[in-house]
Amino acid sequence: MNVLLPIAIPLTGALVVALAGRGESGGARRVSAMFAFATFAVTVYLAFAWNAEGGECIRWVISSAQGLGVLSLAVDGLSLPLVVLTGFLGLIAVLTSWEVHEHAAAHHALLLCLEAAVMTVFLADNVILFYVAWEAVLIPMFFLISVWGHENRRAAAFKFFIYTFAGSALMLVGIITLLVSSPLGSLAGGVTAISADKQTLVFWLLAAGLLVKVPVVPLHTWLPDAHVEAPTAGSIMLAGVLLKMGGYGLLRIALPVAPDAFAAAGPVLAVLGGIGIVYGAILALGQRDLKRLVAYSSVAHMGFMLLAMSTGTRLGIGAAMLIMVSHGVVSGLLFFLVGAIYDRTHTREISRFGGLISQIPVWGGVFVFGALASLGLPGLSGFPGELLSVLEGFGRFGWWIAPIGVGVILGAAYNLYAVRAVAHGEPSAEWQGISDLGVRERLIAASFVVCIVGLGLWPGTVLSVTDAASRVLSMALGGGQ
């Protein structure tokens, strides 16, 4: 039952908010904050329960179903960090939308629906439920962008839907091929490879859907539009957890069912990751819009994730998970900050900012912190994962990964460029007298900072949780350890 709660609570909350919260926005946001907090508490409890059971997979299957019960859930070391991350960011997303007054009840209900859907993706124990949840994520996200987004929201929402739907339609063919060639099995049940001749086909069909979500460079063009046009809460969820669905799917489904194909695809994935690192950083460097810069930085970070995963080693897979969690928190913080400054100035244009650290010191300070976390400063959460990614990549591919060094330097460049242009420099007279972060916003920022420092100092917390799963997966790829 515990495993159902992270889905059931936000879903109930969505229903309550939608039915009871019409009218004034205060009630809706308070109720949804309560439900989001309960969800987060349950995910933390789940983490402790999982630990208490010695890291065994915890399952839950609906008892009313006969035979082909689709609603079966499981949590193990691979999904647990992402479940907790979703719980955390789900709460943050509700708190950041405190000032949404237009159809507040609908906005909060959709946010909670989105959280429930993403939770289901991470907790699903069979491919049908995984696919159902994967697509279900699109619906609330589509409406969040197209109703509460910025100027070009409708086009962006449309593009987001079509791109990811196109990818997942191919993934559906892969899943169906999988269903036809083997019975509906448990996803958390370890490695159940299908026959070798079908692996390549199934892997690439699945990867088509998963890589769009990651996103990988030629398939990434939906991302900046969707991120930029989405409301702040939407951007946080999009970057923080929706992008993780791709990496998670690769590890949860694609690798276990087609380990040989995954191993063979390793170099391709590494190249795609490398392109993401370098190209994402170049694009980020060229942006004039602060939100777009943060959006492109996601492409670069996910590149590191893919590189780590492509090595197929135990540490590499662990690093991929670590990067996903770290990026979830760091990008969440940055999108929150961009949203906060946009609320005050109604612009995101980098050139119109300057010297904000002297005008609004708390915002400026946290922004500098966030940018440093994003560039991978040692001691903050981005560093251990990306370092491991490069180390493992070097171990597997040798000097072939040298071009990634360019990406690392560019990564430092665009983050420092943003810091210099926005936080430092000549204070712009335009923003004289804007208010600094309020109490609610400081609390949000502080919780992000705690997570980022915590993960930076003790990356082992995530690595130890995922280790058992990483070991099984790396062994399936033929890795000795």
Next chain:
Amino acid sequence: MEFVTPTVLWIPGAVVLIGVVVGLAAEAAKHRALGVGVIAVALMVAAVVCAWSAVKVSISPAFGWMFLGGGGFSTVASVVYLLAGLSVASGWRRAISTSRGGTVAGITALSAVAIQLLTSTLDLLPAILALEVVALAGYALVSAAASRRSDEAALRYFVQGGVAAGFTVLGLAVIYGVYGTTGYVRLFEIVDGGSRAAAFGMVLVLAAFAFKLGAVPFHSWAPDVYETADASVAGFLASAPKIGALMALLLLFPAGMFNEGRFPTATLAIAVMAAASIILGNLGALRQSSLGRMLGYSGIAQVGYGLIGLAAGVTGYQATALFALTYAVGVATAFFVAEAVRERRPGWDGSIGGLSGLAAEAPFLAAAMVAALLSLTGIPLLIGFWGKLFVFVAAVSADLTWLAVIGVIGSVVSFGYYGAVIRSMYTRGVETEENIPAGTRFSGRVACAVALVAGLIVVVGGVGPLIAGLDVISRLLVF
């Protein structure tokens, strides 16, 4: 129970026919609302009885050997009667305020009975008679909209349908002339794949049913008809007859006398028709600005998915039936919402752009439309997803992966036009004040309630199998 079993299978049809007679009599006696109400209630009773026998009665012959009932056949009939009943209820205001009202309801109900016969008969003669009744009812229902354009559409539909009817009769003649029987059971034993006459008959029969389905290349009537018919009527015309034609094809092709073993080219022809329907239907739908026309073209694409299931042979039997039902519920819901919108905004020109602002004005109605359109797209948590999923699984199992790929690409493209409707509803529209005509508030609410009930069915049908397990689908569709 020995006595109940065969009786309960023909009772629904009898109830509806009696309801039609009583209803028309009441209308003639100037009790129009009562008459239409009787017909709607009779259809709903029939739907409930069929649903009961779907669960309780295993497949058995009814009314002599006239048709099969029980199991999956009753499930199908139940959905047909339900859609007919909802269609009559959806057109309530028009039905009680115009002189044609009772007639439209009566013809809809008769058509539903014919469709039940069509979906379950084991004899070519009643099948073709039922097909012609459905077609004739269709012409009448389209022209009942009583506009110049609908008359034109009905006439064109009638002329094209006449050619198709010619095929049908010729096919029947060929088969009867060669084999001396029209019963499927006997024909199944004696039809020979090598015989040219049998192949000729097969092609003619296939063409006749493809016309009723609106599959490429017999599709050109569909967009006009859906656009010009009243939305409540179109909700029936776009859904139930397609169930009928697909189910009849299932009895003839994958497991019947024209099975793949004997006529391998027939399977290929169906597969090509499926692909062509999906491609051309999608391309056509993308360019439409009228909701009805868009649903017409998209309907052409949608029957393509049914044909995929048909091409998958016996493996696709259940999938085809499931798809037919889920598509029918989805498209009917879309039309019922359109009818409710027409009640709210009498000046609506039927265009997609004209729906702007609907979400702010009537959020639940807009939500029902979103559910219907996403269901037609094949998004999970909505009923249409299961239909498409099962069809694709059948196609891949039958080594028709290429068809499944065309199908999923078609689904993605379809969001281009289904999504455009959603987009329009959620844009801020012209500020419309309360423009529900005075005096029709209650009847307007009936259409709205029908749309919401249909929307609810789409969602419950989508979520239900997740909770109850996928077995529920195979239990309801036993053939």
